Structure formats: C-alpha cells, structure tokens
Amino acid sequence: MEKKVIKVGMMGFGTVGTGVVRIIRGHQEDLLKKSGLKIEIEKILVQNIDKKRNLSVPSHLLTVNPEEILYAKEIDVIIEVMGGIHPAKEYILAALEQGKHVVTANKDLMALYGDEILSKAKEKKCDVYYEASVAGGIPILRALMDSFSSDRITKITGIVNGTTNYILSKMSHEGADYTEALQEAQALGYAEADPTSDVEGLDAARKMVILSTLGFHIPTTLDEVSVKGISQISKEDIAYGKKLGYEMKLLGLAEQNEDGIEISVEPTLVHLSHPLSSVHGVFNAIYVHGEAVGETMFYGAGAGELPTATSVVSDLVSVVKNIRLAINGQNITSSYKEKKCKSDNEKYCKYFLRLVVSDQAGVFTKITQLFADQKISLSTILQQPYQHTQLAEVIMITHETAKSSFDQAIRQMENMPIIKEIKSFYRVEGGEAEWLAS
Amino acid sequence: MEKKVIKVGMMGFGTVGTGVVRIIRGHQEDLLKKSGLKIEIEKILVQNIDKKRNLSVPSHLLTVNPEEILYAKEIDVIIEVMGGIHPAKEYILAALEQGKHVVTANKDLMALYGDEILSKAKEKKCDVYYEASVAGGIPILRALMDSFSSDRITKITGIVNGTTNYILSKMSHEGADYTEALQEAQALGYAEADPTSDVEGLDAARKMVILSTLGFHIPTTLDEVSVKGISQISKEDIAYGKKLGYEMKLLGLAEQNEDGIEISVEPTLVHLSHPLSSVHGVFNAIYVHGEAVGETMFYGAGAGELPTATSVVSDLVSVVKNIRLAINGQNITSSYKEKKCKSDNEKYCKYFLRLVVSDQAGVFTKITQLFADQKISLSTILQQPYQHTQLAEVIMITHETAKSSFDQAIRQMENMPIIKEIKSFYRVEGGEAEWLAS
Structure with a gap:
C-alpha cells in the first residue's frame, strides 16, 4: 500500500525546531506539490511539556519520552534538532536501526561521528541528510x-x-x-x-x-x-x-x-x-x-531560525521524494580516497608578521638574513617608530613559504635580543599587499 | 540485464563540447565512483569531420549524421551543446521520443521551448537537465x-x-x-x-x-x-x-x-x-x-569551456544515477501556479534621473511640483552648472515609486520647455544614496 502521508518525529523544539514547524505549517500546499506526499509532524520530543513557547502546538504532539518517537511504527522520518552529542547520537542510531530516515542540523555530531552514522544508514538503507549542519541556509x-x-x-x-x-x-x-x-x-x-x-x-x-x-x-x-x-x-x-x-x-x-x-x-x-x-x-x-x-x-x-529550518525542511523534502521513489540510502557518499595529511613543510602560504625591534643600525640586516637563511622571501616591509620609544615597529608580508620554515624563523626570532616582541603573525590569503592611504 | 556502461551521444563539439570530453576523459575513475556506472562518449555530431580541433578524438567517434545518434539503440543519453534553436529543438524532441535522456546547455531553447521539451520528457519518463544553460558553472x-x-x-x-x-x-x-x-x-x-x-x-x-x-x-x-x-x-x-x-x-x-x-x-x-x-x-x-x-x-x-562543461557533466552524473535507480523523469518540475503579471502601477522601484535644465528662478519648483503631482517623493537632489553654459544639470534619486507614475513624469518633462534634455534614467537597487567624495 502506498503511503499518502509522511509522519515526522522531531527531537528538540528550540529555535530551529520552531522554524521547522512554522515552515511545514505555512507551506503545506507547496510541500505537497514538491514532494508528492503530505508531511505531518506527529510527535516532538521536549524536555518540559509545560514550558512557555513562542509557537503553540497541540499538547498531544509533545512528549518527554524519546521512545514514543524512536519506536513509533507510523513515524517514517526523524528530525534531530536537539543539538549536542549525547543522547542525540544514540537517538539517531536507534532511529536508523528502526529503519527511520534522519535529517539533522547537528554539526558537532556529524563532525565527530559522521562516519559511524552514515555507515549505519547505509547498512539500513536509510537516508541521512545534514545540510543545516554547515552554514545554515546556504546549500x-x-x-x-x-x-x-x-x-x-x-x-x-x-x-x-x-x-x-x-x-x-x-x-x-x-x-x-x-x-x-x-x-x-x-x-x-x-x-x-x-x-x-x-x-x-x-x-x-x-x-x-x-x-x-x-x-x-x-x-x-x-x-x-x-x-x-x-x-x-x-x-x-x-x-x-x-x-x-x-x-x-x-x-x-x-x-x-x-x-x-x-x-x-x-x-x-x-x-x-x-x-x-x-x-x-x-x-x-x-x-x-x-x-x-x-x-x-x-x-x-549562516544561522537563524528560518534559514536553518529551510535547510532542514528542504532535506526533509528530499527524504520524502526518496520514500516515494523507494530509493532511500542511495545518496550517502562514502569517502573512497586515501588520506594523507600534509606535513608542515608541505603547507605553503603567505604570512603577515608584526615585530617590535631595537631601532639601531644593522637590525634590519639581521632580520632579513634570518629570513633568507630559511629561504623565506619578503614581498612587503614597513618600518616605523614605535610609540615614542627607542624601538621600531616592523611589518612584513612574505611570499608563499613553507609553514615549517616560517615556524623555524619565529623560534629563532624569539631568541634574538634585538627583537623585543613578536606582536602577531597571520596567514595571508589572496592578492599582493598595497599600501593604502589611511 | 543491468547496464554497466552508459553511452552518450554528443551533439556539437565546440568549446563546451570539448570541455565535456576533457572532463569525462580526465575523471573516469571519480565519475565511476560517483555515478556507479562507466560513462563513455559513443558519438559526436559535428559539421565537418576534418576540421582541425584543439582536442583530438578517434575519427570513428565523429559523425555528420544526427541519425547515428538519435536512433542508435546503444546510446542512452544525449548531450546537446550545439546551441541555437533549430535543429537543436528537433533533435532533442526526437531523442526524447526515442526514450533518450537529455542534458543541454542551450538557454535560448530552454527559454523559448522549455515547456514543450519538459512535457515531452515527462510523457516519455526521460530526464532533461539544463544547469549549464544559466550562469555556466554556478549551480x-x-x-x-x-x-x-x-x-x-x-x-x-x-x-x-x-x-x-x-x-x-x-x-x-x-x-x-x-x-x-x-x-x-x-x-x-x-x-x-x-x-x-x-x-x-x-x-x-x-x-x-x-x-x-x-x-x-x-x-x-x-x-x-x-x-x-x-x-x-x-x-x-x-x-x-x-x-x-x-x-x-x-x-x-x-x-x-x-x-x-x-x-x-x-x-x-x-x-x-x-x-x-x-x-x-x-x-x-x-x-x-x-x-x-x-x-x-x-x-x-558564468561561461567558459570548463565551468560550463562541469555543469553539463554534473547533470550527466545525475542522469546516470537516475538510470541506475530507474527513476528518470521524476525531477521534471512542472509549473503549478497561476500566472499574473504586474501592471505598471504595481511595479515599484527607486529611480535615478539626470536632466539638463534652464538655470533660472522657479525651475526647481516646477520640477519638484511635477513629481509631487505624480506622488513621487525624492530622496536625493543635486544641482550643478552644466558645461559652462546657462544651463544646470540636475540629478535626482526617488523613493520607491510606481513605474506608471515615473513614466508619466518623464512624458510630462519631455514637453516642458525648461527641461532641455532628459539625459538618462535608471532603476536603483539597494540602500540609500550618499554623496561620496570623488
């Protein structure tokens, strides 16, 4: 018998959960056209049923018992918007074990246990969608x-x-x-x-x-x-x-x-x-x-009730379409490439560096010699008096250089008496420096 | 029998077509992992087989006869990158009639005959994807x-x-x-x-x-x-x-x-x-x-060989996935809302307007009166001498106003002797004007 209505259990009813309910209520007709099936929120797991909320829902929808969602036969899809690792992880794995599809906005969980969750989903031929976990409304x-x-x-x-x-x-x-x-x-x-x-x-x-x-x-x-x-x-x-x-x-x-x-x-x-x-x-x-x-x-x-909820509901529409087409669990992309992490001498970038140095003859030569020894070339150098003292402030931007060389240069500078303070250093991304009028 | 290889016929072998062949050749292994099936270009329709090309392909792949693609039983998918309306439209409709899926980069065709093509695809349960038709590599x-x-x-x-x-x-x-x-x-x-x-x-x-x-x-x-x-x-x-x-x-x-x-x-x-x-x-x-x-x-x-070809090949991967899942023709989104176009008095925006006017007393009052009569309010007005003449240049930015009112104001100004020339007017989008130092 083909389903006409997809019933959803939601775990968590904070900002994003509220947005999800608002969108599903407000766009019933559009969602039906787009997914081909009616979508209904059947149960919502909350911590406190009597808490005052921005959005009122019939009280029979609310429960404090996760089992009313995880083991409810009529529920096809779980939306997890409670956040945190535990018990969200256990709930999601239990839901998948029961053959329920999952939409989650939980970046912490997907970053730490994404592999485990996706493997379980694959095994159970279930969907897991998590667009909302990164950058809210951006697909x-x-x-x-x-x-x-x-x-x-x-x-x-x-x-x-x-x-x-x-x-x-x-x-x-x-x-x-x-x-x-x-x-x-x-x-x-x-x-x-x-x-x-x-x-x-x-x-x-x-x-x-x-x-x-x-x-x-x-x-x-x-x-x-x-x-x-x-x-x-x-x-x-x-x-x-x-x-x-x-x-x-x-x-x-x-x-x-x-x-x-x-x-x-x-x-x-x-x-x-x-x-x-x-x-x-x-x-x-x-x-x-x-x-x-x-x-x-x-x-x-990147965040916010409605942008994040939009991603959640769009994921839900994808799950519902997959249910209609009986192709759940097909969209799980497994990693198939071998991992090799770069070592610090394979990582290249440009750096910005700000130093306070003794303002005396030969200082500049010593610093530039140190960089030359590390094969670091400089694209921009600025020097100016530092706060009415006998010191000078030096700002440098390097060309692309290995992280290992730059770190080595920093360590050497820490031991040079002429360098009074390493104020800061940062990675630089994009085009060349250009001294702009202030 | 399940397919192991998806054979593609390409119509057109210009810039985008060349990019498509390059990507399919260069990413064979990735494409297999991602789509689940091997993808092969079987035939390419060209105008001249002997033409010198940037990319060499075995000559048996090339044909000047569209029927070798449209009626080839082994070809599952057509990529249309020839451009223009005719005969691209006829080829695509013939391919759909034969149950072949279509990926096209043809914006002219999709803008003019998209409805007809998508209806035919729906009828034949075929895919039509056309991401590359708008904004090249942007999905x-x-x-x-x-x-x-x-x-x-x-x-x-x-x-x-x-x-x-x-x-x-x-x-x-x-x-x-x-x-x-x-x-x-x-x-x-x-x-x-x-x-x-x-x-x-x-x-x-x-x-x-x-x-x-x-x-x-x-x-x-x-x-x-x-x-x-x-x-x-x-x-x-x-x-x-x-x-x-x-x-x-x-x-x-x-x-x-x-x-x-x-x-x-x-x-x-x-x-x-x-x-x-x-x-x-x-x-x-x-x-x-x-x-x-x-x-x-x-x-x-928005354009270019490889960005546009990326969209074409990504569409092709979607078609191939759909073939594997036997769900082609499901992604065709039909329009289901009724159309009502706004009339000019329902279209609102801000306008920039530049005039040359007589530099005499009372001119400004006349112009602003004309705007007031049309219920157009102004957010910014600048006046300055015009090219060492007895004339003045006036620049105005309006608040949101109905197009019909603004057009009416322009027509009235055309008949006012004090207005020597309507230099230009443009729609304005976004925040308020602010006089910036030049």
Whole structure:
C-alpha cells in the first residue's frame, strides 16, 4: 500500500525546531506539490511539556519520552534538532536501526561521528541528510555532493562562523576592540554567554571537517584541523591589515594537492579583491575552487531560525521524494580516497608578521638574513617608530613559504635580543599587499 | 540485464563540447565512483569531420549524421551543446521520443521551448537537465529546485551576462566609454563580433525566463520580460552613480508578490552595500531572496569551456544515477501556479534621473511640483552648472515609486520647455544614496 502521508518525529523544539514547524505549517500546499506526499509532524520530543513557547502546538504532539518517537511504527522520518552529542547520537542510531530516515542540523555530531552514522544508514538503507549542519541556509553540502560531482575540488575556504565574523566586522568597521565587540555580540544574541566554542574556532573546525570530508571524499577528523581562534587579535592588527589592503577574517581552509590534505581554521588577512573579504556581519560564505569550475562562492545566512529550518525542511523534502521513489540510502557518499595529511613543510602560504625591534643600525640586516637563511622571501616591509620609544615597529608580508620554515624563523626570532616582541603573525590569503592611504 | 556502461551521444563539439570530453576523459575513475556506472562518449555530431580541433578524438567517434545518434539503440543519453534553436529543438524532441535522456546547455531553447521539451520528457519518463544553460558553472538551477524547495522565493536578481558585466566593470574602473570597452571585450573574446544579443539584454532575458519559471513555479515567457540594454550608458552616468554610492550593473530581476510577477533586465544602479555590486568582470552572480532563508548569493564563472562543461557533466552524473535507480523523469518540475503579471502601477522601484535644465528662478519648483503631482517623493537632489553654459544639470534619486507614475513624469518633462534634455534614467537597487567624495 502506498503511503499518502509522511509522519515526522522531531527531537528538540528550540529555535530551529520552531522554524521547522512554522515552515511545514505555512507551506503545506507547496510541500505537497514538491514532494508528492503530505508531511505531518506527529510527535516532538521536549524536555518540559509545560514550558512557555513562542509557537503553540497541540499538547498531544509533545512528549518527554524519546521512545514514543524512536519506536513509533507510523513515524517514517526523524528530525534531530536537539543539538549536542549525547543522547542525540544514540537517538539517531536507534532511529536508523528502526529503519527511520534522519535529517539533522547537528554539526558537532556529524563532525565527530559522521562516519559511524552514515555507515549505519547505509547498512539500513536509510537516508541521512545534514545540510543545516554547515552554514545554515546556504546549500553548500548539496553543491559539493551534486553540482560539483564531475569536478575535482582542490580548495574550500569559508567564513563558517557568524559570531566571529560579526566580532571581526565590528572591530574592522568601528575600530572596536575585541572585548567590546564580543560584549555587543553577546547583547545581540549572536554570541553565547560562554563564547569559547565560537571564538576559539572549534565550531568552525567542525564545519570544516564536514566540508572537507564531502568535498575531497576523504574521511577527515577534528584532530587533523589546525585551529586558532580570534581572541588574541588586536585592533592594531586589523588596522595594519586594512592599510595593506586586507580584511581580517576567521577563515576555514581545506586544501588538497598531490602532497596531501591540509585543514585549518585561523585568523587570516584576506585581500580586498577576494570575494570573501566583503562578507560582513553574521553572514557566512563558502568559496569553492574546483579544477574545472574555477572559483565559485555561496553566500547567505549562516544561522537563524528560518534559514536553518529551510535547510532542514528542504532535506526533509528530499527524504520524502526518496520514500516515494523507494530509493532511500542511495545518496550517502562514502569517502573512497586515501588520506594523507600534509606535513608542515608541505603547507605553503603567505604570512603577515608584526615585530617590535631595537631601532639601531644593522637590525634590519639581521632580520632579513634570518629570513633568507630559511629561504623565506619578503614581498612587503614597513618600518616605523614605535610609540615614542627607542624601538621600531616592523611589518612584513612574505611570499608563499613553507609553514615549517616560517615556524623555524619565529623560534629563532624569539631568541634574538634585538627583537623585543613578536606582536602577531597571520596567514595571508589572496592578492599582493598595497599600501593604502589611511 | 543491468547496464554497466552508459553511452552518450554528443551533439556539437565546440568549446563546451570539448570541455565535456576533457572532463569525462580526465575523471573516469571519480565519475565511476560517483555515478556507479562507466560513462563513455559513443558519438559526436559535428559539421565537418576534418576540421582541425584543439582536442583530438578517434575519427570513428565523429559523425555528420544526427541519425547515428538519435536512433542508435546503444546510446542512452544525449548531450546537446550545439546551441541555437533549430535543429537543436528537433533533435532533442526526437531523442526524447526515442526514450533518450537529455542534458543541454542551450538557454535560448530552454527559454523559448522549455515547456514543450519538459512535457515531452515527462510523457516519455526521460530526464532533461539544463544547469549549464544559466550562469555556466554556478549551480543555481539545482539550488532553486532542491535546496529552496521548502521556501517561497520572492525575488531573484542576477548578473547573468558576463560580456556586459565585463564592459560595465571596465567603464566603471577605468573610466572607459562604452565603445572602447566593447572593443576590448571583443578583442579578448568576451564579446562576439555582433554583440547585439548580449549588450541589448536578450541573452540575460532568456536566462531570467528560465530562473523565474523554476523559482516561482510559474511558466514565464520571453515577451513578459521588459528588456533594456547597456549601449546607451554613458561614462558620466556611471561616474554619477559611483559618486552616489552605486555601481552600474545590467541586472536581471524577477519578483513576485501578491500583485503578481515582474521580470526585467535593465541597467541598474546597485548600492555598494549590496553583494552584487562587487561582482566584477566576466563573473556572474545570482542573488535569491526567500521568505524563510532570507538572502543568499551564488557566485562564479558564468561561461567558459570548463565551468560550463562541469555543469553539463554534473547533470550527466545525475542522469546516470537516475538510470541506475530507474527513476528518470521524476525531477521534471512542472509549473503549478497561476500566472499574473504586474501592471505598471504595481511595479515599484527607486529611480535615478539626470536632466539638463534652464538655470533660472522657479525651475526647481516646477520640477519638484511635477513629481509631487505624480506622488513621487525624492530622496536625493543635486544641482550643478552644466558645461559652462546657462544651463544646470540636475540629478535626482526617488523613493520607491510606481513605474506608471515615473513614466508619466518623464512624458510630462519631455514637453516642458525648461527641461532641455532628459539625459538618462535608471532603476536603483539597494540602500540609500550618499554623496561620496570623488
């Protein structure tokens, strides 16, 4: 007997869950046309049934007992929007075990246990869709899975955390310092009371794991991501970057070439000619470089009730279409390429470096000699007096250089008496520096 | 018996066709992993077998006889990259009649006869994919079909013609005039010897028909698109736009609200805060506004051998997957909404207007009175002496106003003796004007 109605169990009823219910209610007719079947929310798992909510639903829809969803025969699809690792992981595995399809917005879970979940889904011929786990409303996972299926992706760079992009935009545009900008982000609800996961780059790192696994067909894990957050960035660094033609961004980067793969999240000076440099505020954008397609960029809201819920419901429509066509579990892309991570002398990039040095004859020669010894060549050097002292401030941008050489140069500078302080250094992405009028 | 190899017949072997062969040859193993079946080009329809080509293929692959492809039992899929309406349309319909699936890059055909082709495909349970017909390597059609399937698209704006965007970027960045910029575009191969279809907006109009049909689920046709090209744009217009904080772009726009739909292609002053304003050169970008997802933008190469061929081969991979799953013809999205086109008094936008007027007392009052009579309010007015004459130049930007009112105002000004010349007027998109230092 063919199904006429698809019943959905939702686990979690926070911001995204509320959006999901709103969209399903508001677009019933469109969803029927697009998926071919009626979609109904049958049960919603909550922590507290009596809690006051922004959206009212009949109380018989709510339950505190996960088994009413996981073992309900009439429920075909689970939407997991509760977040966190446990018990979300156990619920999803139990749902798959019961032959239920899964749509999840849980990046932490997919970054850490994506492989296990997808294997179980494959075994059970179930769908798992997780577009909402990366960059909210931006359909980047679909693009990587379908649209670039005939291409070889070589590089994915992205602004995948709205909180840090809001903070950096504020520091850049208004000259705010980090603490002020963070406080404002918190006041506006863009940053959490404990902002660690966002500002230290962990949230972005998880998204980069998901993106690189899908884009490169290589199973990547979180401990392969080199992560650096934004809490040490000063407004001076941002101002110097701007003067040289760069915007400071917390950039996720995943790159593959014949040497292997490299994944990182770190503050990066992005050249103003690069489309990512003009992505401001809480917006996200992902820049994909494919051998054939060249450069493409996907831009949009990275979070928020309705953008994220749009991705969840679009995934649900895909699951429902698959149910109608009886082809569930076919869209799981397995990683089929062998993994080789680049070593530090296979990782190349340009660097920005800011030093405070003794302002005396011969200092410059010593520094440039040190770089020459490491075979690091410099594209831009600026020197100026430092705060009315006998010291000088030196800013340098290198040409492409191996990470191992640059790290070695930094270690040597730490032991040079003429170098008073290594103020900061950052990765540089995009075009050449150009001294702009302030 | 299950198929192991999918055989493809390609019609046309120009730039895109060459790219398709290159990608299929270069990525055999990846394509097998991704689609599950081996893909082989079986025959290529050409006009002249002996023509010298950039890419050599065994001569037995080439044919001048379309029937060797259309009626070849072993061929499962047709790739149509010959372009033009006839005989491409007849070939595609014949292929569908024979139960062959179709991938096409032909925007002219899909804009004019998309409905007929998709109906035939549906009838024959065949696939028709045409991602490459709009914006080359940017997967915008998939995004509209799948990713935003749970949302209601309200507005699509796009830079969908690389030739005109190259010309306008050149005029804007280098102060070139239209003729110079066009000549350079022709010298670089970005514009054709007869550039009419690009510069007069016809190419963009066809793409907007495809986008709005898909995005709004309403069958739109070319004669519903109001089209204006770029050949009348002066470098003064561009310079004034810049001074007010706008970039001149040839913008395709499709909008729907409760009054109906509106589709246009016209030179538009796009505010610098809008992401489309920073899309330069031959790049394309499409900005989609959905009720739930908010603003998203898709950016990339709009043309070129490999970007366009990437879209064609990705479509081919989708067809091959569908063959393996025996679900061809399921992805054809029919229009199911009724069409109502907005009348001119339901179309609202802001306008830029540049006039030359007599520099005498009372002139300003007369002009502003005329606008007040039409209930048009002004957000910005500038007046300055005009070329050492007794005349003045007046530049105005209106608030949102009905097209019918603005057109009426223009007609009245044509008959006012104090108005010496209506230099130009343009649609304005995005934020408010702000007088910037030159």
